[in-house]
Amino acid sequence: MKIAVCVKYVPDSSGPRTFSSDLTVDRSGDGMLSELDEYAVEEALRIRDEAGDVEVVIVTVGPDDARAAITRALQMGADAGVHVVDDAIHGSDSVGTSLVLAKVLQQQAADIVLCGMASTDGSMGVVPAMLAERLGLPQVTLASEVTIDGATVRVRRDGDSAVEVVEASMPLVLSVTDQCNEPRYPSFKAIMAAKKKPVSTLGLADLAISPDEVGLRAAWTRVVSYEERPARTAGQIVTDEGGSGADQLVEFLSARRLI
Amino acid sequence: MSEVLVLVDHIDGTVRSTTAELLTFARRLGEPAAVLLGSNSGAARETLRSYGADKIYVAENSQYDDFLVVPKAEALAHLVAAASPAAVLIASGGEGKEIAGRLAIKTGSGLITDAVDVQISDGELVTTQPVFAGDVTVRSIITRGVPIVTLKPNSVTPETQPGAGVEVALEVSLSQQATTARVSERRPRETTGRPELTEAAIVVAGGRGTGGDFAALEAFADSLGAAVGASRAVVDAGWYPHSLQIGQTGKTVSPQLYVAAGISGAIQHRAGMQTSKTIVAVNKDPESPIFEAVDFGVVGNLHDVLARAAELINARRS
């Protein structure tokens, strides 16, 4: 069996995040493997641990630095990586990104395409569904629990108003939430072993994609302006002493007409 | 004026309030046309009319319930081709965004997710949405196809205004692809007896600082008629179900009042509540980062503070 895991390299969410002058996400600062994609890598490794003969390939679309996301996934235990990097991809929205990923995944012909639930920078959560649409594969997405039963994948999906059990046959697109597992930390041995694992680099030409199908100008939406949320004016902080905190809290709520 | 398609979110005919919000937005953009898919939708029609649906496309077909996402996306794609709408509005949420994503690819249309506002400005449809955990607000336009927008709950106050609600039977021949991911089981969430988290005007959330004891917090929430939510630490500990988690990987809420009790205010938590109108925190640590995000904070033991506040509020009421 072959599992292709799509992972994204994102700006570190603990630092300040902003836009560049062309109104795309500023990716100049430190980046990392999207935390939510670690769950996808972990799930692939668990499937391999259980089923044995499984190859786990990491796929990422992103700038040169995005190689770091692949490295991290290889350190966790994945077998190989594919890095799609091309200047023309800069500024792609989920439509462009899913187009590029779909072409790579067609070449990979994996039994399971595994994604995270959303990228921590854009957080649209639409790429997995778009991939299923483009590839004509079943989608079993937002899984909080995954069971593999022969060629059938069965998942628990915590929907908005119900808990659902969804199943489909491979090949398919699967996405997992942070409820699914606990991602492993790479051991020193695994970090050393990762250095020898193969990573191939592809450009748009290798995928027969024309530069004007992707990137900022090909995007189907455009940011016209952005605004930092005005800092909250410093709130009033009181210290509770023998019930005074509750009294003042109720006063505050009443003054704001919230009770 | 063109139609504006609104995908109805209903469970056996009970319409979620997000749909009423979408109809309210749709009236600004054109003629609201509700798209009502799935079984037992009879009771929904009156509600849709009362919020201004001029037209109601109806497909009473259990395939919309039995298979994930794709049948709904195909029905909408069919309508986009047939009715050339001015826009398609869908409620943000796991399923809503996936339907929107597929529809965007199917119809070659631009997609904006998690908007909090949509307007016509200088003849162009402009959306507003928070990004980067709510730190930044972005305005966008859609440059290709039929604008597809998913809107977050609690973005607008639903306004009733009777619409004609003319019913139009919808016949879509679903593709084979539509029936590949089967929903083999569906267990509706147990209702808590409290307001729905994403729709509530007031949310009271507890964190690890509760120590798993929610008595005072729930009493306080009930005195305010509030929904109860939780941080991920609480969900990971198994104290509350994941459906009540607020934050990046849980629900996003934007109530009139948000009360965080025993929550430290991690960025992933703030991502789910930062756009609340008024924010209050109770935390025993005066250095806790949550206090940077509040309008009012109490440094103290949450059990004492909330229990007493609940008593005071109940006393005022009686």
Ligand SMILES: Cc1cc2nc3c(=O)[nH]c(=O)nc-3n(C[C@H](O)[C@H](O)[C@H](O)COP(=O)(O)OP(=O)(O)OC[C@H]3O[C@@H](n4cnc5c(N)ncnc54)[C@H](O)[C@@H]3O)c2cc1C
């Ligand atoms: C990929 C990813 C996604 C995540 N998604 C989410 C998410 O969706 N939602 C979310 O909430 N978190 C999320 N997290 C986790 C987040 O980073 C924090 O770990 C979590 O929010 C902490 O929960 P907490 O504030 O309840 O606990 P803590 O950080 O442990 O804070 C507990 C607080 O309680 C206070 N306290 C203790 N006792 C009392 C008392 N008796 N009275 C008053 N105060 C008291 C303490 O001073 C402390 O500030 C995510 C993390 C990752 C990596």
Ligand SMILES: Nc1ncnc2c1ncn2[C@@H]1O[C@H](COP(=O)(O)O)[C@@H](O)[C@H]1O
């Ligand atoms: N540039 C990318 N390269 C590889 N995978 C991606 C990329 N962007 C998104 N994904 C995958 O799609 C999922 C959802 O992303 P998004 O729709 O951007 O929130 C992520 O968790 C990844 O698995």
